[in-house]
Amino acid sequence: MKILEERIKKDGVVLEGEVLKVGSFLNHQIDPKLLKAMAEEWHESFKNEKVDKILTIEASGIAMASFAAYEFGVPLLFAKKSKTANIGDDVFSTDVKSYTHGTVNHVQVEKRFLNKGENVLIIDDFLARGEALKGLIDLCNQAGAHVVGCGVSIEKAFQPGGRELREKGYKVESLARIKSMNGQNSIEFC
Amino acid sequence: MKILEERIKKDGVVLEGEVLKVGSFLNHQIDPKLLKAMAEEWHESFKNEKVDKILTIEASGIAMASFAAYEFGVPLLFAKKSKTANIGDDVFSTDVKSYTHGTVNHVQVEKRFLNKGENVLIIDDFLARGEALKGLIDLCNQAGAHVVGCGVSIEKAFQPGGRELREKGYKVESLARIKSMNGQNSIEFC
Numbered sequence: 001m002k003i004l005e006e007r008i009k010k011d012g013v014v015l016e017g018e019v020l021k022v023g024s025f026l027n028h029q030i031d032p033k034l035l036k037a038m039a040e041e042w043h044e045s046f047k048n049e050k051v052d053k054i055l056t057i058e059a060s061g062i063a064m065a066s067f068a069a070y071e072f073g074v075p076l077l078f079a080k081k082s083k084t085a086n087i088g089d090d091v092f093s094t095d096v097k098s099y100t101h102g103t104v105n106h107v108q109v110e111k112r113f114l115n116k117g118e119n120v121l122i123i124d125d126f127l128a129r130g131e132a133l134k135g136l137i138d139l140c141n142q143a144g145a146h147v148v149g150c151g152v153s154i155e156k157a158f159q160p161g162g163r164e165l166r167e168k169g170y171k172v173e174s175l176a177r178i179k180s181m182n183g184q185n186s187i188e189f190c
Numbered sequence: 191m192k193i194l195e196e197r198i199k200k201d202g203v204v205l206e207g208e209v210l211k212v213g214s215f216l217n218h219q220i221d222p223k224l225l226k227a228m229a230e231e232w233h234e235s236f237k238n239e240k241v242d243k244i245l246t247i248e249a250s251g252i253a254m255a256s257f258a259a260y261e262f263g264v265p266l267l268f269a270k271k272s273k274t275a276n277i278g279d280d281v282f283s284t285d286v287k288s289y290t291h292g293t294v295n296h297v298q299v300e301k302r303f304l305n306k307g308e309n310v311l312i313i314d315d316f317l318a319r320g321e322a323l324k325g326l327i328d329l330c331n332q333a334g335a336h337v338v339g340c341g342v343s344i345e346k347a348f349q350p351g352g353r354e355l356r357e358k359g360y361k362v363e364s365l366a367r368i369k370s371m372n373g374q375n376s377i378e379f380c
Contacts, residue, residue: 029266066222067222067260070257
């Protein structure tokens with residue numbers, strides 16, 4: 001997606017350890033017009049599939065997934081990273097390791113919101129090793145829901161997550177696929 | 191806002207301790223059409239004010255604030271509840287106590303995204319004692335930003351937060367104001 005790639009080149013910041021910071025427009029401060037355009041792009045990719053629900057994980061996925069849910073005309077469900085009073089006791093849960101943050105989150109959704117036979121499109125901001133998407137797929141599997149595919153904003157294609165998911169047969173639509181980045185002004189897209 | 195009040199009556203669950211659960215449409219599973227309509231309502235309330243940025247707090251505020259940001263055509267900034275690799279070191283921070291969750295969050299935003307003289311509209315899902323809104327106002331004050339007002343989805347008007355903020359001169363637009371709730375099917379609006 002041209003405008004996303006251009007925005008990453010313009011406003012993304014590459015740090016050591018292959019970290020790409022996009023906090024000025026994607027996951028801390030957010031450009032709603034860009035996210036709406038991304039949602040339209042995912043809708044275009046999955047418009048021939050039956051989608052009953054969008055699933056994402058808090059917090060960075062919520063904004064873009066909200067626009068996607070609006071585009072598809074279906075509810076959005078976001079997996080919570082911790083047990084809060086907002087969530088009931090009857091949950092599907094899974095552990096998601098974050099290499100970026102150096103943490104493991106015990107991620108959960110209420111069982112009543114993820115149902116057998118539902119067609120679920122998973123949305124998230126980043127795909128690197130694929131831990132978050134695999135966790136969300138695991139939640140769907142526990143529920144007996146069908147994973148229609150995954151819509152990703154930025155895929156680090158030099159890391160194995162995207163390849164692994166596609167080899168397993170999942171349709172993964174990444175709007176920007178980074179081939180390599182070795183310091184600022186060195187980002188190359190696939 | 192009639193459709194929000196009706197939805198709360200239909201799908202909200204009242205628990206002991208004056209807890210209202212709206213996880214089926216507002217803060218775990220989300221109805222994007224409802225949130226878009228809420229955003230339009232806030233836009234109507236604040237359309238004569240200059241709004242440069244929307245500010246909310248993760249995670250429940252993000253979805254509705256995203257639609258609001260789109261409606262106003264301005265960026266959304268969400269305060270983070272913990273230090274992550276997504277956020278830089280140069281931050282404004284404040285402590286926000288959550289009575290619902292029994293926790294204190296050290297909430298922060300990157301300084302470069304909240305600037306002196308900016309006109310900020312704060313959006314959040316609940317207003318009870320007002321801790322989250324007061325924390326977000328504190329971040330704006332630290333930055334020298336101007337708080338245009340607060341857009342809230344559900345105000346527990348029987349708790350003091352809304353009154354205190356209005357007495358301090360803040361314009362608070364709550365789309366549903368609950369006068370009382372004492373068990374299921376007992377919710378009364380102002």
